Amino acid sequence: MWNGDYQFLLSNLIQKDFKVRYRNMSLGVLWSLLNPLVTMGVLAFVFGRLLHSPQRNYPVFLLCGLVPFNFFSLAWGSATSSLVDSTSIIKRVAVPREVIPISTVLGNCLHLLIQIGLLLVFTLATGERVTWNWLWLPFIWGMFVALVCGLSLVSSAVNIYVRDTRYVVESFNAVLFWLVPIVYSFENISPRYAEVYRLNPVAAMVMALRRILMDAAAPAPSLLMQLSLGSLVTLGIGLFVFHRLKQNFYDYL
Amino acid sequence: MIEFNGVTKAFRHGASARLLRAHLQDAIKRKKPDYFHALSNVSFRIEDGESLAVVGRNGAGKSTLLGLVAGLAQPSEGRVLVEGRVAALLELGSGFHAELTGAENLRLNASLLGLSRARTEEVYDAIVTFADIGDFINEPLRIFSSGMLMRLAFAVAIHVDPDILIVDEVLAVGDVAFQAKCFERIRRFKADRKTLLFVSHAPVLVRELCERALWLDRGRVMMDGPVNQVLEAYEGQAGA
Numbered sequence: 001m002w003n004g005d006y007q008f009l010l011s012n013l014i015q016k017d018f019k020v021r022y023r024n025m026s027l028g029v030l031w032s033l034l035n036p037l038v039t040m041g042v043l044a045f046v047f048g049r050l051l052h053s054p055q056r057n058y059p060v061f062l063l064c065g066l067v068p069f070n071f072f073s074l075a076w077g078s079a080t081s082s083l084v085d086s087t088s089i090i091k092r093v094a095v096p097r098e099v100i101p102i103s104t105v106l107g108n109c110l111h112l113l114i115q116i117g118l119l120l121v122f123t124l125a126t127g128e129r130v131t132w133n134w135l136w137l138p139f140i141w142g143m144f145v146a147l148v149c150g151l152s153l154v155s156s157a158v159n160i161y162v163r164d165t166r167y168v169v170e171s172f173n174a175v176l177f178w179l180v181p182i183v184y185s186f187e188n189i190s191p192r193y194a195e196v197y198r199l200n201p202v203a204a205m206v207m208a209l210r211r212i213l214m215d216a217a218a219p220a221p222s223l224l225m226q227l228s229l230g231s232l233v234t235l236g237i238g239l240f241v242f243h244r245l246k247q248n249f250y251d252y253l
Numbered sequence: 254m255i256e257f258n259g260v261t262k263a264f265r266h267g268a269s270a271r272l273l274r275a276h277l278q279d280a281i282k283r284k285k286p287d288y289f290h291a292l293s294n295v296s297f298r299i300e301d302g303e304s305l306a307v308v309g310r311n312g313a314g315k316s317t318l319l320g321l322v323a324g325l326a327q328p329s330e331g332r333v334l335v336e337g338r339v340a341a342l343l344e345l346g347s348g349f350h351a352e353l354t355g356a357e358n359l360r361l362n363a364s365l366l367g368l369s370r371a372r373t374e375e376v377y378d379a380i381v382t383f384a385d386i387g388d389f390i391n392e393p394l395r396i397f398s399s400g401m402l403m404r405l406a407f408a409v410a411i412h413v414d415p416d417i418l419i420v421d422e423v424l425a426v427g428d429v430a431f432q433a434k435c436f437e438r439i440r441r442f443k444a445d446r447k448t449l450l451f452v453s454h455a456p457v458l459v460r461e462l463c464e465r466a467l468w469l470d471r472g473r474v475m476m477d478g479p480v481n482q483v484l485e486a487y488e489g490q491a492g493a
Contacts, residue, residue: 002367003367004367005370008364012361012364015357088344088346089365091325091347092323092344092348162272163272164273247327251264
């Protein structure tokens with residue numbers, strides 16, 4: 001049995017992802033800032049100017065949607081193929097397999113931190129204030145990361161058996177963009193669908209974020225409950241499914 | 254201590270890299286999967302301090318056997334018992350990344366093999382000295398020769414201080430001087446009552462390092478005994 005240093009292993013794997021990604025980029029970490037800025041700029045122009053969104057402080061409104069969504073789709077997408085991409089580790093080294101998708105998700109958190117920094121700078125620059133409710137931010141982000149870890153554990157394991165899982169995840173994320181209140185507000189949703197729509201954890205995250213940063217208020221308790229319960233249950237299911245499937249990884253890689 | 258008790262390992266034909274289409278086709282046709290037995294009813298026991306060579310043709314099941322010892326795969330039938338920390342050198346550069354430098358790969362590999370952060374820093378200099386690859390330690394791995402890669406991989410694995418060391422063929426790419434250094438190190442390792450599991454197609458290396466050999470053919474144990482006898486029988490059969 002492997003009984004090594006989890007923390008050391010995780011930090012090495014995360015650093016590997018990070019270094020491999022940035023070493024060959026002349027702009028380096030700036031890409032993490034440029035990408036959401038460009039997307040925000042385009043969306044702000046189209047929906048804010050051309051289509052005249054009535055939304056107050058539309059750039060921050062957009063970033064509150066884009067930052068969680070970008071993290072969600074990138075982290076989940078890359079973690080889904082992480083096990084197959086790490087065949088040389090799975091087939092040669094007896095490390096606990098859970099570490100691979102989880103380190104990929106945590107590696108994406110480094111970009112996330114940079115983007116959260118960008119979001120907060122924009123928030124303050126556009127005249128919003130820092131309030132005590134900002135203390136909710138670490139909590140909801142933590143829950144959100146747990147959610148992505150849970151989903152990634154399932155999808156990365158299934159991807160070993162059925163290799164087109166990653167394409168399903170990618171397509172799903174493309175559709176998800178429109179099912180999360182990024183360019184529009186939750187208030188626009190017809191009451192008939194609102195209850196179902198609300199179940200989407202990414203939508204819940206965006207709504208909680210806007211409430212804290214733009215309304216200077218604590219997220220509704222029901223929203224927090226849903227976010228934390230949904231995330232922890234997903235993580236639990238993820239660990240369980242992964243544990244069941246990992247016995248045969250070697251045979252299917 | 255390593256014990257195999259009636260171990261069988263079966264793989265499904267064409268199991269890897271399947272798309273959804275293939276799964277659906279099997280389900281619709283109710284196709285029964287056909288299995289390929291990489292190991293059939295293999296039993297043996299290695300005591301601490303023994304060194305065993307596994308010989309056999311390509312596809313005889315050697316790598317599968319090593320994979321089971323290393324805890325990478327589960328047996329389909331039978332029982333595998335392994336006591337102690339295992340370090341496996343199974344393929345050159347596995348767990349290494351071409352874009353990272355030698356030093357970064359050293360730390361990554363040490364952590365994969367289960368070394369703690371503190372212990373890694375303690376033995377860091379010893380590993381670098383043993384690998385003896387000079388300034389390349391700060392260069393990306395993609396410019397390493399296969400010999401240098403093996404030097405680094407072996408240096409890390411031996412410094413993990415395993416109870417069981419598995420070496421699959423990789424020593425062959427080292428130069429004579431480095432091979433001599435590895436042998437010296439392996440002899441010390443054996444003197445400490447540690448276990449060596451060795452796979453090689455070079456009889457000279459096998460005789461040099463192991464007292465006992467296990468000959469596998471199509472997943473079955475053909476012979477298990479003193480290295481010279483087994484190698485003679487194996488080579489006689491291969492020549493015929």
